Amino acid sequence: MPDDIYINKEKELFEALEQELEDPEKIVAVQIAPAVRVSIGEEFDYSPGEDLTRKTIGLLEQLGFDHVVDTPLGADINIYEEAYEILHALERGEEGYFPVFNSCCIGWRLYCSRTHESLCKHISPIASPHMITGSIINHYLQKKLGKPRKDIVSVSVMPCTLKKYETMERFPDGNPYVDYVLTTRELAQFARKKGLDLKTAPESEFSELLPGSSKDGVVFGVTGGLVEALLTTMAHVLDVEKQDEEYFRKDDVIKERTVKLGPYTINVATVHGFANFEKLFKEIQNGKRVHFVEVMNCPYGCVGGPGQPLPVTEEKLKARAAGLRKAADSKRTFATVPQENPTVKKLYRELLGRPGSENARKLLYFHKVQL
Ligand code: SF4
Known part of the structure; x- marks a missing residue:
């Protein structure tokens, strides 16, 4: 593994x-972001929005990935x-904890650190899903397979060129959460370089050691998905009726709702695009009370990420967004909420x-932020 693992040039x-995949000592695991499954097909003559999860897994296995x-x-x-962090703050009446902003969008974290530095302390301390999956791959596979960290390689396929920055995030021991990031377009290029085609790839399933996710985990990749997931998860923790799931499935650039969750009433908002964020932020500065804000850099969220197939059109974005919500709904029979x-x-x-435990904080939260 190279010292400088922020590798940007495709070659x-x-x-x-290739070196990692050919090394017999190494276990090479790869994760696939939600938005990739409904867009990679565009590189291989499928329609935008088609859920190609199983074919993509098959293609990655053909490339030599072990998990x-x-x-x-x-x-x-x-x-x-x-959900637990927010519920604890509500329970303790910690008004200063709010508003909480999402950590999952690297574009938003970079923008915030450069334009609204004082707001950064309100970004969730919980690492992005990409980093958490990388951490789980590293720590769980070490434990299950009895391999040292140096022999486990953690790769990801992301809709986002900026996600390469997350290979610079470190645990206190100096190890990264993720070793290499390929964008959706780069995965297609890598496959073509190896003479492989998604059309002829077999269908396969996620690793038996770490299979599956709930509906909530998949819907993250489209605007409003994170807030939908947060509300359904909190309702499940509190054992109360969930609200406004459908409202956050609209593609509007700014969505806001006041939601009653058992004993709590919370204000939540989602926004995509920084010009739209600035409008919302002005209102927050003028006294608008919001508990949680989902900010996404890209149009329609990660389905519109900069590492996705080109050219991009409004119709394609809408098709990817609809396709991802449908893919999320197909998980309902498996699990609707993370729990x-x-x-x-x-x-x-x-x-x-348990959530918030010492181990959870060690493995799932940000440590040394280098952005
Ligand atoms: S919204 Fe865009 S910048 Fe943000 S993580 Fe998703 S793809 Fe990357």
Whole structure:
């Protein structure tokens, strides 16, 4: 593994990956972000929005990856932790804790650190789903396979060029959460370089060691998805009726709602695009009270990310967004909320303890931020 793992040039990235994949000592695991499944097909003559999860797993296995893991598993864990943090703050009446902003969008974190530095302390301390999945891959596979960290390689396929910055985030021991990031377009290029085609790839399933995610983890990849997940997860924790799930599925650039959750009334908002964020922020500065804000840099959220297939049109974005919401709904029979996901339960039982525990804070939260 190279010292400087922020590899941006495709040639160097592909060569480094080839070396890792050919090394018999290494276990190379790869995670797939939610938005990738409904857009990678555009590189191989499928329609935008078609859910190609199983074909993508098959393609990654053909490329030589040992374990394919779903980033929505990390999203499930992220939102489970977030729900607990927010509920504890509400319970303790900690007004100063709010508003909380999402950590999942790297574009937003970079923008915030450069334009609204004083707001950064309000960004959730819980690492992004991408980083959490990387951490789970590293720590759980070490434990299950008895391999040292140096022999586990954690790769990700993201809709986002900026996600490469997250390879610079470190645990206190100096290890990264994720080793290499490929964008959706780069995965297609890498496959073509190897003479592979998604059309002829077999269908396969996520790694038996870390399978599956809930509906909430998948819907993260489209605007409003994080707030939808947060509200359904909090309602489940409080054992109360969930509200406004459908409202946050609209594609509006700013969505706001006041939601009653058992004993609490909370204001939540979602916004995509920084010009739209500035409008909302002005209102917050003028006294608007909001408890949680989801900010996404890209149009329609991560489905419109800068690492996605080109050219992009409004119709394609709408098709990807609709396709991802449909893919999320297909998970309802498996698990609607993170707490119902058997893999999440197993990870808390075997590795993390409970939400907010010392181990959860060690493995799932930000440490040394280098952005
Ligand atoms: S919204 Fe855009 S910048 Fe933010 S994480 Fe998703 S793809 Fe990246």
